[in-house]
Amino acid sequence: MPLLLLALALLWPGTAQASPVVLIDAGHGGFDHGIKHQGLREKDIVLQVAKALKRHLELLGVDAILSRRLDRQMSISERLAWLKAHEGAQVLLSLHLSSTQRARVYVAWLPRAQTPQELYLWQHRQRPYLPQSLELARAVLQSLRREAGLKVSLLQLPLPLLSQAASAAVLLELPHPRAAPYDNPMFRDSVVEAILKGLLRYVQ
Numbered sequence: 001m002p003l004l005l006l007a008l009a010l011l012w013p014g015t016a017q018a019s020p021v022v023l024i025d026a027g028h029g030g031f032d033h034g035i036k037h038q039g040l041r042e043k044d045i046v047l048q049v050a051k052a053l054k055r056h057l058e059l060l061g062v063d064a065i066l067s068r069r070l071d072r073q074m075s076i077s078e079r080l081a082w083l084k085a086h087e088g089a090q091v092l093l094s095l096h097l098s099s100t101q102r103a104r105v106y107v108a109w110l111p112r113a114q115t116p117q118e119l120y121l122w123q124h125r126q127r128p129y130l131p132q133s134l135e136l137a138r139a140v141l142q143s144l145r146r147e148a149g150l151k152v153s154l155l156q157l158p159l160p161l162l163s164q165a166a167s168a169a170v171l172l173e174l175p176h177p178r179a180a181p182y183d184n185p186m187f188r189d190s191v192v193e194a195i196l197k198g199l200l201r202y203v204q
C-alpha cells in the first residue's frame, strides 16, 4: 500500500525531529491463549497483527513498541510497567479478539473525580486524554467499517491499561475467528490497513 504509506509519512509531524511513538500491546501469550477456535488462537492472531502494524509504522518513521514480540505470558502488572516505561508515547493500542462477530473499540471509563487531588491520582492518568482517545477510537471504528467491512461497536470500560495511559489509548477487539477468516492473508492485510488508516484519520 505505497500511497497510504506516503500519505501517512507526510501527515505524521516531526519525523525529522523526535519520531512519534505508538505502543502496541498484543494481548494474552504463553499459556494464556485467549479465544480459541478451530486451531486459531487469539494470542497468535493479535501478535501477527501487532507485528504487521509495527513493520508498516516503522516504514513511516514512526516508532512502534510492542508489549511482547514472542509467545510469552504477560501479567497485567508487567503490561502496566511496560506502559509506564514508555511514557511520552502518542498512542496506545491494545489488541484482542471479541467474543462476538462484532469488533469492539474500547476507551477508558473513569469514575467522576470527587476532589481536585483525585484528578492527579495515577489511576486517572487517562482523564486529560479521554477526548483524544475517543477521537482515535472513532477514527479506528470508521476505518474498520469502511475499509475492512467489519461491524464495530464503541464502548467504555474501566480497563487498567487504558485508564493508566497518559496518551490517546484504545483497546481493539477484532471479531471472533468464527466470523472472520484470519487464516486468509488478504483479510489480515485489510484489517492492518484499516487500523493504519484509522491512525491516519486521528492524526489529521
Ligand SMILES: [Zn+2]
Residues within 6 Å of the ligand: 027, 028, 034, 035, 042, 095, 096, 097
Ligand atoms: Zn483477549
